[in-house]
Amino acid sequence: MDIDVARLSPDRMYKLLVNTVMPRPIALVSTLDRDGRANAAPFSFFNVFSNAPPLLVIGIEGNRRDAKPHKDTARNIIDSGEFVVNLVSREITERMVVCAVDFPEEVSEFEEAGFTPRPSRKIAAPGIAQSPAGFECRLFDVRSLPHNRSLITGEIVHMYVRDDLIDEKMHVNVDGLDLVGRMHGTGWYTTTRDRFQVDRMTVAAWKARKG
Template sequence: MDWSCDQLGERERYRLLVNTVLPRPIALVTTCDQQGRVNTAPFSFFNVMGSEPAVLALGLENDAHSADGLKDTTRNMLATGQFVVNLISAKMARAMNICGIAYPTGQAEHLQAGLDLAPSVQVQPPRIAQCPVQFECRLHTALDLGPLRHIVIGEILHLHCDDAILTPEGRIDIDAYDPIGRMHGSDWYVGLQGRFQSEKLSHQNGLPPTQT
């Protein structure tokens, strides 16, 4: 079977794309607004695009319910030109999921998720202390693709890796890192131990208790 994209609705295209490009790495992005308030949100339309220069790209969905049509992350990036991409491990899946809840603007997602902030070296937005890898980034290019999408290219200025995920030779120990990626549907992920399904969370209905 085959399709012409202009013959498909947006949701049909979305389902085909996210159920075929698998797994997708997850960027837990921290930004600051012009008042210095920290926003934290996960995105799986994300990847590293090169090493010379060191760049990454993010696909950011717009928000039809906000006054300017932008998500907080996009608005903050465009206003300040800075952000941090924090990469998560499997044990952080629930905290990442909490940060993905649509909280009101100005409400600190990292506090809801029980995450701590650490100062960055070259940019204003802080890092997520629990994340094993963090990339401090400067906005390189922002592409406005219409009412639904921005594509952002960021130059990586500074890299952080937790010593616990490094071998004595300074290489990444993938088992210690234990990364996860986004899979099909709205709540499936995959890690080194296989696929798992996340909880469905909402700030309106209250968060379920932490699983131990």
């Protein structure tokens, strides 16, 4: 089927995107509001885009909860210019979903989900102690899109990996991270346990293989 996206409603486009682009990594983003209250929410319109400078991007839609244009996360990032991306392991997946409940802004997702703030090194916003790895970010760029959407680019200024998951040579224990990705529909996730390896080839190796 060919699909003319110009004729699709935003909701239909959303469904097609999230049911085709998967798995998507999940950024559990922690921020501080103007009164210093910690906020946490998951975002799967997320990925890394550059290692030098180290940049990651998050797409945040408008606030459907009340008349305000931005979700708490987008507002806090724009106000404070900083945020932490906490990666999501299988162990904390259910608690990550609690952070997506549409709580009023005065409710702390940290408390509701039972997460412990982990002090950051370079920014004021705390990370999440139960997350196996995280990135402290400063706002690099924000693009305001139609429908109150925001395309947030963050520059990673500090990185955290739990001590037992990385060695002195900076080899990360990916099995130990046990990260999850978001799949199709509303509540489907996948682990990163089912893996296979396909080595890249030099031109010479490719020619030798073709014979």
